[in-house]
Amino acid sequence: MTAAPDSKLAAHWVPSPNFEPRRDGRVPDTLILHYTGMESCEAARDWLVNVESKVSAHYLVDFAGVITQMVGEAERAWHAGQSFWSGETDLNSASIGIEIHNPGHDFDYPPFPDEQMRAVEALCLDIFSRHAIPRERVLAHSDIAPGRKRDPGERFDWARLARAGIGLWTEPVPLGEDAGLGLGDESEAVAELQRDLKDFGYGVEVTSTYARGTETVVEAFQRHYRQARIDGRADRSTRETLKRLLAIRSGALV
Structure with missing residues (x-):
């Protein structure tokens, strides 16, 4: 001790x-x-x-x-x-x-x-x-x-x-008028979102279905990286902010 x-x-x-x-x-x-x-x-x-x-x-x-x-x-x-x-x-x-x-x-x-x-x-x-x-x-x-x-x-x-050099960050993509992806949606776009969240580190299954588990992970992502609106919907602002963070982490975007 x-x-x-x-x-x-x-x-x-x-x-x-x-x-x-x-x-x-x-x-x-x-x-x-x-x-x-x-x-x-x-x-x-x-x-x-x-x-x-x-x-x-x-x-x-x-x-x-x-x-x-x-x-x-x-x-x-x-x-x-x-x-x-x-x-x-x-x-x-x-x-x-x-x-x-x-x-x-x-x-x-x-x-x-x-x-x-x-x-x-x-x-x-x-x-x-x-x-x-x-x-x-x-x-x-x-x-x-x-x-x-x-x-x-x-x-x-x-x-x-x-x-101050602490943590991964990008300026969030501004909010838009799009409804985005949400509960009950089922598509390749949902699967892409789930793959990106999983690649980033979150515990999410890639199912192509936007169920409650995906919604809670999106809420967590928004609470940290896109704080202007915490609603669990993967609008363009949320999805593109996530893409930017993945690119920064990989070194593809400064």
Whole structure:
């Protein structure tokens, strides 16, 4: 167990009992961002270090930007839950988890303050100095658990992080008037969308049918990458934004 913070940016070291070794010697190559979803940061911190909660994270960032470390980066924290990304199901072993205090969708979902965002930026960059984390593996909790999780949500400023060199991003294609693809549609266009989402990393089956599973994945994609409208419909804006991100990741588009 780590006896002191890994990050020099951590103002507090409050060890959580909820951790274990990473499986098979896994080295973290993923960064997962969450919101706490609790009304106070103190309650969230107490929950993350409570042995009965069975949850934890490596770091917690409060509204004022004060950083607390609770699990050593070498250890497997319990923050991802049932999840999937790019064929991987044990995201806890693969990742470092940051809890960002915000009451979330159930409590009026306030904006993330500038002081907090500055601290998140600095912490991510500090983690990158110790771990080789590709930009496409900086993910939202909602990315790895669509339909089950919504955090950190559509108010989180992913574009700001990308300007600091954190995460994969493109300016979303503007909204249009097209209805797009939605529940019940069955076509090659649906299959192409599903292939693109699967290639990007989401857990989606290629069936050519736009069922609820596809809709929840599209909602997750929109919540992270096309935040102007979260409706689960794959309009042109959503589909072309996804295409751009795939091209950027492959190096075909800068």
